[in-house]
Amino acid sequence: MMKLCGFALSNYFNKVKFVLLEHGIPFEEVFVKPSQEEAMLEHSPLGKVPYLQTEDGDLCESQCIVEYLAARFPDRRIFSAGPWQAAKEREMITFVDVHLELTARNLYKEAFFGGTVSDATRGRVEKLLVHHIAGFKRIAKFAPYLCGEHFSVADTAGYVSLPLVGAATQAIYGRDFLLEAGIDWKSYIKTINARPAAQRVNEDRKAYIAASRAA
The missing domain is CATH 3.40.30.10 (Glutaredoxin)
Structure with missing residues (x-):
């Protein structure tokens, strides 16, 4: 196995x-x-x-x-059977993983782990994220899923990373860049949470956090 x-x-x-x-x-x-x-x-x-x-x-x-x-x-059928739709799912994953999450990751040291990031980093990341989120908004459908009416593999990326982007920008800049751009990621996460697999992932994450705090 x-x-x-x-x-x-x-x-x-x-x-x-x-x-x-x-x-x-x-x-x-x-x-x-x-x-x-x-x-x-x-x-x-x-x-x-x-x-x-x-x-x-x-x-x-x-x-x-x-x-x-x-x-x-x-x-x-992890990806859609049609080559165009499968490519669009890969495109969406790239936007979430690379353009949003990996850019926001530069903030995590201060946002989540008690460290500090420089003013230069804050400024650079803000410019990049505003630009990248605008691009993401142009292709993300949220209807109610990232690629349209049906759940896809792109939503596995969106589910685990969009909350981090929102939380990190709120912590560092005092405003959630996604919400500010009109992206209601919180409602989106609630939609994905209806799926048993998402519930299992979320429950295990919460259990890990609780155990770490108790240690």
Whole structure:
């Protein structure tokens, strides 16, 4: 059985976990935290999570893992069958993962972990996010899902990352850039939360946070 390695606070771990649960793909969850120890680097070259252990070896980077799962389990239809719609789903994931979340990630040190970010970083990230969110808004449908009327794999990315973008900008700038742009991500998250796989991901994340605080 495949092993998904990571921990429940990682949005990219949760993205892959959501896909696995949503499509009924058997897997074992293994608790692993990022590390630069050699034992970790043997599995994940940059010491990041998630990574997937398969009978063929280890695979890292969340989107590469999702693409692997789609190719290995074609009957599960992780991406839409039509090439255009599947490409639009990949486009949406790129916007969420790269243009929004990875840009906002520069703020997390201060927004979530008690550190500080420089004024230069704040200014640079603000300009980038405002620009990127405007582009995202041009393609995101929220009707009620990111790509239209039907849930798609793009929503596994949106579900785990849009709240982080909103919360980080609220913490650093005093305003939620997504809400400010007219993107009601909170209603969107409630819609996704109706899905059992999303509920499982969210419950496990909350349990991890509670256990960490109690430790």
